[in-house]
């Protein structure tokens with residue numbers, strides 16, 4: 001390819017809307033252009049990178065025996081209603097783009113394909129003899145992300161490789177999961193990425209075991225906690241650890257019972273209480289008031305107790321609340337702090353009359369009475385939709401679920417708080433706390449659930465002499481053992497060896513192909529531009545003649561370019577009539593692993609060979625330079641050998 005034909009448009013300055021190095025570089029070097037929030041055009045250079053990554057992914061998937069397929073992106077709502085995920089994915093914080101067709105039927109744009117593939121499995125798979133089977137595709141996914149950002153890292157339209165396996169039993173699922181784990185490690189290594197595997201939360205996908213692959217980088221959105229002995233690594237969303245031991249309240253302050261009242265005027269935060277009364281944060285129980293919203297309109301107030309020095313892990317909380325109530329109320333749509341704004345919005349949109357001022361916020365104790373809810377919500381719930389029903393045309397609209405506010409709290413307590421024999425907590429009156437309270441003294445038997453966020457510095461469960469260290473990570477892949485969640489819901493069954501029908505076992509496996517391309521840049525760049533790992537570079541060599549005016553240089557550069565192309569090398573010839581400095585800068589910026597410079601030495605048949613990765617330069621006779629390239633490039637292409645350009 002000739003640079004003059006490449007539509008190469010590079011930018012001298014960093015684009016204003018790009019925050020992290022890889023995003024800036026992909027824009028500046030002419031790899032991508034933004035069309036809207038989270039929507040990018042993949043320009044020809046990036047498309048070559050994506051094709052190379054896809055080829056590696058294909059090879060590794062094929063070698064596990066997986067079959068490539070291509071599934072519809074337009075997905076009937078009915079499939080998602082059967083799995084129970086339609087509301088969760090389309091209402092509240094749901095990320096599925098959805099639409100109505102001309103017949104008024106609802107459709108979603110595929111954010112993921114569990115439903116589609118399980119419906120197919122129900123249709124195609126009948127007998128254990130067809131199992132196991134693993135299908136994969138490489139395709140554009142759509143997600144209406146709440147915060148699209150960082151270019152291809154969190155797009156609203158992006159390329160994913162997703163695979164789904166079906167099995168007769170759990171053992172077979174585990175085998176394929178292990179094979180995919182292995183294939184993923186090879187894929188990331190071949191793409192030149194340093195990725196680590198960490199335990200992960202299974203999120204809205206569901207299922208049991210799951211593991212994420214993280215590219216460590218400061219710009220990563222995820223926090224990884226790991227032990228130095230290499231035995232434990234987890235996404236903070238999922239991580240567990242031993243909490244630091246609390247500082248016990250001095251015996252004299254343990255009043256017993258419900259504790260003594262402590263005047264705490266204006267002291268609504270842990271920090272204020274600690275300073276004003278010489279307390280330790282671990283001597284306090286803090287109480288968070290949140291509101292969970294469900295698919296059927298249920299609004300469930302939550303009263304969450306944590307030790308004062310601990311932080312809430314919102315993912316663990318959502319999992320616990322979902323596990324308790326989703327069976328009765330459908331998908332959990334959102335959990336939000338009960339703030340003034342939320343209350344105003346609820347009052348407005350759902351016809352409620354909650355008065356937040358009735359609640360002693362900042363002074364809440366775990367024994368806050370359920371009656372407080374009625375006090376906060378003095379009148380009966382008004383169903384706006386009923387009062388609207390009389391107006392013309394309204395009856396034809398599908399009715400959203402009727403909002404309903406539960407009149408009792410769901411109270412959950414983290415073990416760190418539940419284990420305190422005596423503590424300080426809010427007294428449920430403004431400007432008052434309780435000193436030396438106990439659970440029994442407050443008349444409570446806490447429901448204990450792990451809700452705390454593990455922190456860097458915490459001791460590890462597997463070996464308390466190890467502590468957790470934090471690193472930031474970009475999630476490039478995620479593999480799940482789904483079990484029978486989808487096959488049960490969508491009746492995807494097979495006949496086993498004994499002739500008995502049972503649900504299929506299922507796994508699913510994703511790689512963010514477009515995110516991976518950008519993660520590679522995040523891990524491989526310098527002040528001058530991108531340093532692509534050779535296996536995924538858009539071109540392997542760029543041939544540059546220092547002077548476009550010198551016919552000898554130009555013809556030697558052409559000859560070298562041709563030799564490389566004929567030898568099967570992905571070569572680029574910078575044939576532009578530009579100054580040498582401009583061409584070198586662009587070559588560094590777009591990050592081609594090898595550069596052959598045809599300069600003044602052309603008359604003697606000498607060229608300069610430059611390695612983008614380590615900056616090494618060598619003056620060599622043309623033949624020696626070609627020989628060196630033809631040796632190092634094919635070896636580095638597999639991505640499995642280390643060394644220059646690999």
Ligand code: ATP
Nearest residue numbers: 152153154155158160475476477478510511512515
């Ligand atoms: P995240 O936690 O980053 O939102 P996820 O857990 O929702 O990702 P999965 O459903 O596991 O993602 O999707 C599989 C892979 O697709 C992810 O590992 C990631 O590499 C990629 N991916 C997910 N969302 C996006 C996105 N918005 N833009 C680009 N790639 C994405």
Ligand code: MG
Nearest residue numbers: 212475477478
């Ligand atoms: Mg994930």
